[in-house]
Amino acid sequence: MKKRVLVLHGPNLNLLGLREPEIYGNFKLEDIDRELNQLAGELELELRVVQTNHEGELVEAIQKAREWANVIIINPAAYTHTSVAIPDALKAVGLPAIEVHLSNVYAREEFRHRSYLAGVVRGRILGFGPDSYYLALRAAQTLLSK
Amino acid sequence: MKKRVLVLHGPNLNLLGLREPEIYGNFKLEDIDRELNQLAGELELELRVVQTNHEGELVEAIQKAREWANVIIINPAAYTHTSVAIPDALKAVGLPAIEVHLSNVYAREEFRHRSYLAGVVRGRILGFGPDSYYLALRAAQTLLSK
Amino acid sequence: MKKRVLVLHGPNLNLLGLREPEIYGNFKLEDIDRELNQLAGELELELRVVQTNHEGELVEAIQKAREWANVIIINPAAYTHTSVAIPDALKAVGLPAIEVHLSNVYAREEFRHRSYLAGVVRGRILGFGPDSYYLALRAAQTLLSK
Amino acid sequence: MKKRVLVLHGPNLNLLGLREPEIYGNFKLEDIDRELNQLAGELELELRVVQTNHEGELVEAIQKAREWANVIIINPAAYTHTSVAIPDALKAVGLPAIEVHLSNVYAREEFRHRSYLAGVVRGRILGFGPDSYYLALRAAQTLLSK
Amino acid sequence: MKKRVLVLHGPNLNLLGLREPEIYGNFKLEDIDRELNQLAGELELELRVVQTNHEGELVEAIQKAREWANVIIINPAAYTHTSVAIPDALKAVGLPAIEVHLSNVYAREEFRHRSYLAGVVRGRILGFGPDSYYLALRAAQTLLSK
């Protein structure tokens, strides 16, 4: 049976392509999702993708992942820097998680360097634009094949 | 007429029993709620219980308590450490509140020691597992009987 | 064609008139909204007003403003001090915004002095009670007439 | 055989009723002790109570508890914020301890928020006036009955 | 009798139009003063304007305002971030004051976010260029009409 990966996009990522293109590029979220689905096919992974602007919904998407997913890829965007509920949810469900960022948050404002999540995930991939996601999917596959 | 107590469970508490049992134990949230109801009966208190993973819904549950409750017992979980909106709501409705935690947050990560809520509640009970709630219910009854 | 202004009221502002009157006064939110509408008429501005207690809904109201508004007036209340998602949304939509507070937050608790939003808005008006909003509407009109 | 509880009152608690009544109320320490003894009778617990203004005597009272008590209830008052010797003693004797405060220390000066003890005790109850002690005695009984 | 407003311009504001036009714009201080006088006429306010580069002269202008003004509008410029004497003077004379800045100081260097004055004034208006002053004059009129 295929392994299952949940991809979570956090707040404002639905504006991708519209938002600060000098930081985030011109591609749209559906472009990323399309490429993710194609790569998932190649890697023989089953994929679900959720985007939400609500911290509580990210918490609940993680909670529900217990019953379905084998690994979580999450780009928590702004909630990276302010949420304790999201890392608590990840610890509660106990699934391995991979944190992803489009931009290199360490080349931006000081407050984007702080994260309660960073110590809870298995690994982090950041700064490669949409490729951050594709690399994360490959990392997920490797984790699952061990 | 019976005094009325609102019990609020914050994010991820719905996973109780599943989540990090070495910290939170094996009991489930419905076990706590059942015991709370039974104790409320003994203490002749009316009880309502709400669980939510959304900061905004905790705010609104507190706001609505103005029309019904005499005291609020709240376990804000992760929002303890990040929310200003919840203590603002408590100050706005002006009801006495009791903060409850299952674990001793001071024996855990540094960031769990910070709380905007702590100075707004009447009292705090923490570290006794589910008993934190039952002690809070007794504390509520004593407050209401004065 | 009339210029369009979106007014966003953050958490607990729906309790205005009930909440800490020594800080916030006795007027209600609908009083402010009525006066705002009247002044908008005088200034020949079109107005929409939203109140919500959810950070995610503020984010989405800002996102939707892209298709309608020319300027945003926002009183983020408690989220001023804890949200990164709201300033991220404002930067993403690229509309000029004006931050408004009823009270002078700098005469209150230390944690109310911090704001991730402050550096993202065009200007800030605070401490004048409901007049903060009316002055902001005038400021919006001046911005739009340039 | 009855379970045994040691109650420790720290510095200045002997002035209760005289000291800042707007914070600490009008009851005296002997009032609390009388009620504690009565409740201990109801809960079938044996009780010893010690008050001292000396950090070293608190340390030694805890050390001696090894030979007698099953649980310690301690209100370390001012030493909460300055003592390392008291938490070291608690760790050394290895008995479960419950920290108690009459007032909500988090609603007072910043330096009263700091505590080396907080992470060492089993649980904390604070802000309920004398009821903090009675709730702690109930909590002790529950701990001992497990 | 007409209400009286004192407007205080702090250090380097006499260079307006010459100084960093990308931050402060091209208008000159006399342009602002002319518009302020015209608006004061419309609002039926009496106006006096002082510009000085000396902290001590700002202190003394505030002190003298006791005998003449009903409200003070002050742009303390650089002294915002370094002066205790100016807020002390404002507290001493007891007149309501409105703090004004041309630029949004929160979008600039970190040290421009600190202010001893901010908690002493009635309200703050910042980021609207010269309009910050005109909005402040309107705010002053509203304050005085209550």
Next chain:
Amino acid sequence: MKKRVLVLHGPNLNLLGLREPEIYGNFKLEDIDRELNQLAGELELELRVVQTNHEGELVEAIQKAREWANVIIINPAAYTHTSVAIPDALKAVGLPAIEVHLSNVYAREEFRHRSYLAGVVRGRILGFGPDSYYLALRAAQTLLSK
């Protein structure tokens, strides 16, 4: 009836004359006490003097002062920088207190600048060697004569 003044000397002051003479001078504690008694006679004050090296005994000397003294002069020495119990005792007994130091603590190590006591006393006199005490006695007399 004569007004009564309690003078408290904290830890290591009994070594005066032996201890770091370049900081504390060559006089002994009994020299200071003799001069204090003589000045008390001139000022028609009754005097009691206590020296102790124990924090707890300073606390108890303050507590007992309730029944006898009208004002307390205290040189808490090292406990200035580490004790919360001493300022708590002063607040509990409610007597006016004057803090005295032989040396100018602000010209010494950084940690000697911190004090929980400083905000609790009526006034502070420091840096004048033994004269700090004599000036404090005069200050006490003036306080008592009002």
Next chain:
Amino acid sequence: MKKRVLVLHGPNLNLLGLREPEIYGNFKLEDIDRELNQLAGELELELRVVQTNHEGELVEAIQKAREWANVIIINPAAYTHTSVAIPDALKAVGLPAIEVHLSNVYAREEFRHRSYLAGVVRGRILGFGPDSYYLALRAAQTLLSK
């Protein structure tokens, strides 16, 4: 020949009696000066008094004191917390100085606890209202008589 004492009053002290009477009392600066002159007569000291609201003038008054004074009594008021130039001037002229405050600055805002001056003066007297000055004059006389 009589010893000579320069008394320096810093900013806003000319408003004494008008300014925040709950902190500073009802007496005026000329009341203090009159009493200081009378006490100087008793102590056989020559006295000069200067009040200024300008940091630079305080610096220059200290510089000129080289040619006339034997000791300086200074209440730097707000400049206590912000000036480096004043302590630099005191070190430059090398005269012993006594720092005086009417109120206990340690019972007020945090920023009033900081002082670059504190480590430069011989001694400090604070919290006794106008008596702070009279005690300082006595301290000055004792210093000069050694």
Next chain:
Amino acid sequence: MKKRVLVLHGPNLNLLGLREPEIYGNFKLEDIDRELNQLAGELELELRVVQTNHEGELVEAIQKAREWANVIIINPAAYTHTSVAIPDALKAVGLPAIEVHLSNVYAREEFRHRSYLAGVVRGRILGFGPDSYYLALRAAQTLLSK
């Protein structure tokens, strides 16, 4: 012509397999290098690998990369947290760089969270053990193919 990738291993990585296996696993550095070479073949990249325990040699390896490499993959190990010279070298040569860590440094000691390098590289991949390197090689290839 094949694109060229320089892989830099920092201090103590030559001990891999010997060092703290619970953190770093049992594989050796030559295992990683062998797999990297194989993957480079698949991806049609030319590879050079350097390991050194000297900060200065890392600086010089980066400097020399100007003449040969198209991208640098660097695991600076301990120098991540202490070196400014390494990020300065990367900025000086102007080549895109990818930072790699075997372990999730954010799940370890606080001092391992600090990095002067993080803001200088194009992207970061960490926490996947040896896979961190292989993912970085893929990321490098994608960067080079744009």
Next chain:
Amino acid sequence: MKKRVLVLHGPNLNLLGLREPEIYGNFKLEDIDRELNQLAGELELELRVVQTNHEGELVEAIQKAREWANVIIINPAAYTHTSVAIPDALKAVGLPAIEVHLSNVYAREEFRHRSYLAGVVRGRILGFGPDSYYLALRAAQTLLSK
């Protein structure tokens, strides 16, 4: 005549062997004292040993050492991190002192790294269990033989 060494054991060291054996080992304080006495015999040193849980008694033991000891070996235990009175006493008596700890305090909680004493003693030996004391006795002998 034999040189004389005073050994001071601070709070909770009387519990040695009972207290956290994974940190402090299984030996008892009398075991250490016996070995110290034997080694003192070999090194031709006279020895006195004091254990106390009271900060004030440590202060007084140090004070009395003036009349007897040539060097002091002190394990201040918990008072290392909170006492100013103890280093003040050591400076006052002017005897060389050696600070000793059984455990490596730098491998434990952050607050155990702070010490007012560390800069006052001649040297420090820590982390060797009971050997810390024996090494200190050798160090004392070497100091005394110079």
Next chain:
Amino acid sequence: MKKRVLVLHGPNLNLLGLREPEIYGNFKLEDIDRELNQLAGELELELRVVQTNHEGELVEAIQKAREWANVIIINPAAYTHTSVAIPDALKAVGLPAIEVHLSNVYAREEFRHRSYLAGVVRGRILGFGPDSYYLALRAAQTLLSK
């Protein structure tokens, strides 16, 4: 036509030769000015020199330099560490400036290391006594000759 250099001496520099000779040496300000004038002659520069103890006058001297000087050499002395108005003035006039200090401020008190000016000037020369000025004049000439 000769290039023009304005030299600004800040507070207390008029006391040079009198003030702390172990730090500042025995030369007087007029000695420096004489040598500066002689060197200016050699370098074919026109020179004006201003000394003032007032922050506001330094601001105004900088403002007036717009009409005359090509470069400013400034020793802001104590105002280095406290003034924002002076760097604001320098940015406003847009002239290149060179900061000069007689002593090495980094070998003195911590608070002398802070400077709002340091990031605004073109270059800094410090620690060479009067030579700091002469080197700055040479640096000015080089700047002007480019």
Next chain:
Amino acid sequence: MKKRVLVLHGPNLNLLGLREPEIYGNFKLEDIDRELNQLAGELELELRVVQTNHEGELVEAIQKAREWANVIIINPAAYTHTSVAIPDALKAVGLPAIEVHLSNVYAREEFRHRSYLAGVVRGRILGFGPDSYYLALRAAQTLLSK
């Protein structure tokens, strides 16, 4: 077979006897090494000594110790306060280490109190001049004989 001890001297220790004799004394490094060798003979230990000024060479000396030494004595000198690579190397090789300093670093500049190494070594001996080394050698022997 004899146990083997590696002694590592860090940067600038080769200058001993030349460098700041008021802190480090007049003896030279070869004097220390000679005495160490003699004591090693007495204690029946085999000894190797390395001095280097390079962080990387200290790292590699520690790495090579895996194949030869039973314990490491290290005086990391300046690298104590800046190196992460050295403690990483010690953890990697897993040998017990003893940290040694000639001077009491806690009686010197603040930055000499920080150490990444302190928590990684078995024990620390500091402040006894060359005796620090000899005591460490005895400590090593005791460790090895267990």
Next chain:
Amino acid sequence: MKKRVLVLHGPNLNLLGLREPEIYGNFKLEDIDRELNQLAGELELELRVVQTNHEGELVEAIQKAREWANVIIINPAAYTHTSVAIPDALKAVGLPAIEVHLSNVYAREEFRHRSYLAGVVRGRILGFGPDSYYLALRAAQTLLSK
């Protein structure tokens, strides 16, 4: 005999002209060295120049300077902000040193403001590009001629 000056160039300075020309300009290190040699000739100074990217080699170059140089000019580049070994070496050899930077480090990132070296050198010259070196050579000559 000619006085001798050692010039030390730190890490990455060998890339000058290639590295970030908007900060460092287009000149190369050999251009600076050529001009330094020419100026040394004019000033009748003997010159040696060393460039290295290794902290340890800078330490050793300073150590060797004891036998040859009269003064050291050092641009420690990145090691300015991270090295304790370099200032330790300078203190050990006791030669006067002059710190040089091409750019104004105070106009760059925050971490470039910190320096352990700054308080150890005689003087600092920074921000003048290559002229920083030439001014330093003049400063060196003046120092040596005294």
